[in-house]
Every structure is written in structure tokens, then in C-alpha cells.
Amino acid sequence: xxxxxxxxxxxxxxxxxxxxxxxxxxxxxxxxxxxxxxxxxxxxxxxxxxxxxxxxxxxxxxxxxxxxxxxxxxxxxxxxxxxxxxxxxxxxxxxxxxxxxxxxxxxxxxxxxxxxxxxxxxxxxxxxxxxxxxxxxxxxxxxxxxxxxxxxxxxxxxxxxxxxxxxxxxxxxxxxxxxxxxxxxxxxxxxxxxxxxxxxxxxxxxxxxxxxxxxxxxxxxxxxxxxxxxxxxxxxxxxxxxxxxxxxxxxxxxxxxxxxxxxxxxxxxxxxxxxxxxxxxxxxxxxxxxxxxxxxxxxxxxxxxxxxxxxxxxxxxxxxxxxxxxxxxxxxxxxxxxxxxxxxxxxxxxxxxxxxxxxxxxxxxxxxxxxxxxxxxxxxxxxxxxxxxxxxxxxxxxxxxxxxxxxxxxxxxxxx
Amino acid sequence: xxxxxxxxxxxxxxxxxxxxxxxxxxxxxxxxxxxxxxxxxxxxxxxxxxxxxxxxxxxxxxxxxxxxxxxxxxxxxxxxxxxxxxxxxxxxxxxxxxxxxxxxxxxxxxxxxxxxxxxxxxxxxxxxxxxxxxxxxxxxxxx
Numbered sequence: 001x002x003x004x005x006x007x008x009x010x011x012x013x014x015x016x017x018x019x020x021x022x023x024x025x026x027x028x029x030x031x032x033x034x035x036x037x038x039x040x041x042x043x044x045x046x047x048x049x050x051x052x053x054x055x056x057x058x059x060x061x062x063x064x065x066x067x068x069x070x071x072x073x074x075x076x077x078x079x080x081x082x083x084x085x086x087x088x089x090x091x092x093x094x095x096x097x098x099x100x101x102x103x104x105x106x107x108x109x110x111x112x113x114x115x116x117x118x119x120x121x122x123x124x125x126x127x128x129x130x131x132x133x134x135x136x137x138x139x140x141x142x143x144x145x146x147x148x149x150x151x152x153x154x155x156x157x158x159x160x161x162x163x164x165x166x167x168x169x170x171x172x173x174x175x176x177x178x179x180x181x182x183x184x185x186x187x188x189x190x191x192x193x194x195x196x197x198x199x200x201x202x203x204x205x206x207x208x209x210x211x212x213x214x215x216x217x218x219x220x221x222x223x224x225x226x227x228x229x230x231x232x233x234x235x236x237x238x239x240x241x242x243x244x245x246x247x248x249x250x251x252x253x254x255x256x257x258x259x260x261x262x263x264x265x266x267x268x269x270x271x272x273x274x275x276x277x278x279x280x281x282x283x284x285x286x287x288x289x290x291x292x293x294x295x296x297x298x299x300x301x302x303x304x305x306x307x308x309x310x311x312x313x314x315x316x317x318x319x320x321x322x323x324x325x326x327x328x329x330x331x332x333x334x335x336x337x338x339x340x341x342x343x344x345x346x347x348x349x350x351x352x353x354x355x356x357x358x359x360x361x362x363x364x365x366x367x368x369x370x371x372x373x374x375x376x377x378x379x380x381x382x383x384x385x386x387x388x389x390x391x392x393x394x395x396x397x398x399x400x401x402x403x404x405x406x407x408x409x410x411x412x413x414x415x416x
Numbered sequence: 417x418x419x420x421x422x423x424x425x426x427x428x429x430x431x432x433x434x435x436x437x438x439x440x441x442x443x444x445x446x447x448x449x450x451x452x453x454x455x456x457x458x459x460x461x462x463x464x465x466x467x468x469x470x471x472x473x474x475x476x477x478x479x480x481x482x483x484x485x486x487x488x489x490x491x492x493x494x495x496x497x498x499x500x501x502x503x504x505x506x507x508x509x510x511x512x513x514x515x516x517x518x519x520x521x522x523x524x525x526x527x528x529x530x531x532x533x534x535x536x537x538x539x540x541x542x543x544x545x546x547x548x549x550x551x552x553x554x555x556x557x558x559x
Contacts, residue, residue, distance in 0.1 A: 025516075052487060053491075059517060347492060
């Protein structure tokens with residue numbers, strides 16, 4: 001592998017103990033993936049705030065002790081706690097302490113205390129073509145696909161080491177050759193009037209994730225999305241059922257103006273047809289209860305709710321009069337929440353049981369009051385992971401159905 | 417029987433092998449407290465990797481496996497060394513982090529794993545931390 005003078009200087013510890021340690025890990029990772037060089041990155045997003053044991057904390061504290069400092073703007077993914085609303089998380093004190101310490105100690109390295117899984121909808125959004133090193137599967141797929149920034153799937157330790165060195169292995173999705181489509185998904189049999197519903201995008205994401213394997217998917221025939229949040233939902237679903245880090249949607253995403261562009265002149269290794277029946281089937285699998293079932297809560301905001309998603313929700317809440325309201329948990333970025341509060345956006349909603357959650361997510365930590373009931377969500381990712389992670393049963397629906405169900409305390413279907 | 421191997425993480429180890437025909441994800445696949453395989457879909461479910469040299473075709477799954485491998489090494493429930501047929505960046509990082517933080521070495525080498533058998537003793541001498549270096553690993557029959 002070719003190292004620059006700067007890389008070698010860091011590796012030999014000339015730029016501090018922490019940078020040397022981080023460069024040792026970046027180069028070892030690069031050797032293992034077969035990269036022949038490193039390249040500069042301009043941003044990082046660190047998925048290191050969930051506690052996997054003492055090693056999680058020991059690693060970051062070692063970097064702090066070695067005088068470490070991130071070299072590029074670096075955001076943090078969610079942690080196990082809501083530092084804005086600590087009372088929401090029901091963890092025993094001995095689990096809270098290291099989890100909180102882990103979140104705080106990253107700040108000592110110069111990371112932004114963003115604690116969001118949607119860094120692409122913050123001030124730290126990268127631009128088209130930027131080389132970045134990001135962790136968190138939904139953020140990776142959004143950055144690559146919707147923005148056209150370039151990152152591989154980084155994670156544990158390596159994302160932070162890239163941030164500490166400003167370097168990443170030059171391989172895979174950082175390079176043109178690694179970004180061309182390999183497998184084609186063609187929508188077929190849908191009426192011309194097919195509405196671009198959230199659930200359509202989510203179902204396609206679930207199918208694409210399941211069938212792509214390690215190959216880069218290209219989707220043809222996708223209706224024009226209402227906004228980028230629908231592509232966010234598609235990517236998050238695809239990264240839940242599979243390992244998708246980049247998808248191209250022909251005529252929609254920036255590197256796929258045409259089918260030819262998406263495959264960079266090559267041909268698909270395989271073509272899979274997605275039909276309306278396939279979409280229905282994928283959605284049915286997300287729900288384990290029938291319409292009318294009593295609900296204990298609604299969970300929204302996986303990935304974290306954007307400002308545009310909040311605006312859609314707030315309009316629906318104001319249009320509906322709840323009769324038997326149940327808690328509506330909404331995971332979101334602390335900066336978005338702060339802005340909504342400053343604008344008084346939650347005024348006159350006292351008939352609802354609206355519970356904004358910041359810094360974490362309702363499927364990874366102990367927030368929900370009752371886990372023995374059914375929870376409704378509009379998120380394909382939440383519906384995919386929550387039964388395994390926290391043991392709840394799930395009903396999946398559109399945002400409109402979630403609000404109607406929240407008002408009635410039971411699953412309501414067919415609200416447009 | 418001696419064979420050449422490529423060193424991804426340096427270290428010395430000698431222990432009985434556990435040879436897995438199916439790749440194992442440490443995250444969700446290993447209980448860090450005991451070193452037992454807890455992945456219900458894995459054919460070696462219930463077997464312990466603690467103190468053994470883990471031999472498998474490749475790594476698999478989530479990047480959180482780096483943390484889980486490092487945590488098992490820290491607790492002494494992890495493998496003594498790892499032999500893979502294909503390099504794995506996730507496990508490489510986990511073993512390097514454990515070495516740097518705790519001075520506990522879990523060498524990782526890449527070579528053909530044909531003919532390696534569970535229970536036989538394997539000696540890995542991978543002193544030089546250079547992936548270009550070739551070391552010899554030696555398998556001895558169990559006594």
C-alpha cells in the first residue's frame with residue numbers, strides 16, 4: 001500500500017499518540033480491504049455512542065488521553081440516552097453511567113453533539129461528490145444515493161479513526177468504478193396514476209435490501225417522490241433488510257439520470273421485477289396484527305424526523321380530535337426540536353400525548369412504558385427491528401393512519 | 417503440517433482449533449460474557465471459542481463485530497488467534513484495538529484452511545506486524 005508522507009508521519013507518532021494509534025487502525029483496515037492508498041475525507045459521522053461493553057469507552061478514552069482531536073467536521077450518531085429528556089429513558093443507573101460517559105467523551109475529541117441518525121438533514125450535510133467517512137447504515141445509504149457524496153460502510157472504531165486522521169482507504173464506493181449499478185429492479189404492472197405513498201417507497205426498499213446481497217441496486221420505474229424523506233425511508237428499509245450502501249433510482253438520484261448512467265454503460269447481472277402484489281406482500285409482513293387491534297403507543301421518526309416530516313405531522317394533529325389518545329413518540333434531532341419549541345409549534349396540542357425523543361431512538365433503548373402491547377409505526381426500519389430488539393408487536397401504516405390510530409387507541413386502516 | 421500464511425494482525429498463539437465451516441458474526445453471534453456461540457442459525461450453536469484458535473472461511477455481518485471481538489479478548493472469553501481463508505476488515509480492527517488497549521494479542525492470519533481440524537493444536541508465529549509478511553503456521557495432532 002502506498003502511504004503519503006503525512007500518513008507515514010502520523011503512523012510513526014510524529015503527530016501525537018492518538019493520531020498514530022488511529023492511523024495504525026486505518027492502515028490495517030485498508031490492508032484488509034485491499035486498498036492501495038488512502039484519500040482525504042472532508043467529514044465524518046461516528047456510530048460509536050452505543051455501549052458494547054468496556055472496550056467502547058476504553059477506546060475513546062485512550063484517544064482523549066493521547067491528545068486526540070478530530071481533523072474534519074464530525075457528527076455523532078444516536079446514543080442509548082436522551083440527554084435532553086433524561087427522564088424518558090428507563091435504564092438502571094449502572095447502565096446509564098457508562099452510556100452517558102460514552103456520549104460525552106466523544107465531545108472531548110471535538111465531535112459535534114448532534115446525536116442523530118439523520119446527519120444529512122443537519123447543517124453538516126455533505127455535498128455531491130464529497131469524500132466522507134460515515135457510520136450508521138441509513139445515513140450511509142442516503143449520503144451515497146440521494147446526495148451523491150461518497151462513503152463506504154464504516155463502523156466501530158474505524159469511522160472515528162478516519163475522523164482523527166482525515167483519511168480513509170481509497171476503495172469501493174469512494175471510487176467511480178465501485179459505484180456503478182450491478183442489479184436492476186424494474187417496477188412493472190403499476191397503474192399510471194400510482195400515488196407516491198410512503199409505504200410504496202418503504203416496500204421497494206425492503207425488497208431491494210433483501211434481494212441485492214452485496215450488489216449495487218438500480219431501481220427503474222419509481223414514481224417521482226414527494227420529497228427526499230421518501231428516499232430516506234426507502235434507503236433505511238433497504239439497509240435494514242440488507243447491506244445496501246448505495247442505490248440508484250433512474251431519473252431521480254444524481255448519478256442515474258438514465259439507465260445507462262446508472263450502470264455506467266455496463267449491463268445488469270440480474271433483473272428483478274417488482275409488482276404491486278410484491279409490494280403488498282412486503283407490507284403485510286411488517287404488521288403482525290389486524291385492523292382494530294388495541295394499541296399502546298405510536299412510534300415515529302426512525303430515522304430521525306426531519307423538519308418537513310414534523311410539519312406534515314403537526315398539520316394532521318391539528319386536523320384530528322383525539323378521543324382515546326395514546327402516546328405518540330417521535331425521535332428527532334435535538335436541533336430540529338429546539339427550533340420547533342422556539343416557534344411554539346407544540347402549542348394547542350394538549351389533547352394529544354405527543355412525546356418528542358432526542359439523541360436516541362425508541363427501538364434501541366428502554367423508553368416505551370409498555371412493551372407487552374402493539375405499537376404502530378410509519379417506519380419500515382422500526383417495524384423491521386423493534387420486534388427483535390425490544391420485543392413488541394408492530395402494526396405498520398401511513399402517517400395518516402398512525403395519527404388516526406393514535407386518536408382512537410386502536411389500529412385504523414384506510415385513512416388517506 | 418506447516419503452511420504459509422499472510423499476517424494481518426501480529427502475535428503468537430498455540431491452542432486447539434475450532435474450525436467453523438460457516439462464517440460467524442461476532443455481533444449477535446457470540447456471548448461476550450462466556451465466548452459461546454449464540455447465533456441460532458449457526459451449526460456450531462452452543463460451542464465456545466474461548467481460548468481456541470478460531471478457523472473459518474471469512475467474517476460476516478455487522479461492523480459492531482469489531483467491538484464484540486475486542487470485548488471478548490478483554491474479558492478472556494475470546495479466541496487465542498484467528499485463521500481465515502479471506503481477509504476481514506471488521507475482525508482485523510477488533511483484534512488491533514484489543515492489542516493496543518490491553519496488550520492482549522490475538523493474531524489474525526490468512527491462508528488456506530483446507531485440512532485444518534477442530535481439536536488439533538495450531539501454532540501461529542506471526543511476530544512481524546506487516547501484512548506483506550508470510551509466516552508459517554503449524555498444525556499438530558491432538559495428544
